[in-house]
Amino acid sequence: VPSNKCPDSFLRLCYAGRLEDGDKRACDLIPFVQALNELEIPFRFTIAGDGPDRNSIAKRLFALSDSN
Numbered sequence: 001v002p003s004n005k006c007p008d009s010f011l012r013l014c015y016a017g018r019l020e021d022g023d024k025r026a027c028d029l030i031p032f033v034q035a036l037n038e039l040e041i042p043f044r045f046t047i048a049g050d051g052p053d054r055n056s057i058a059k060r061l062f063a064l065s066d067s068n
Contacts, residue, residue, distance in 0.1 A: 010042035019051035026053055030060050037064060 021027040029047075036043050045061075
């Protein structure tokens with residue numbers, strides 16, 4: 001959790017894996033990012049991977065980042 005003593009700090013997150021909703025549940029990233037935004041927790045999220053749901057997940061995450 002970022003410290004109030006260091007205003008430039010942020011949570012660093014990384015997802016590395018296949019981007020498909022089936023077995024990997026990659027679409028769970030969307031509500032997770034929504035919750036961080038709602039709680040106003042500053043974060044940087046790196047996604048390393050590819051798969052059939054990559055474009056859909058990317059569009060939804062970019063839409064969330066545009067709304068902030």
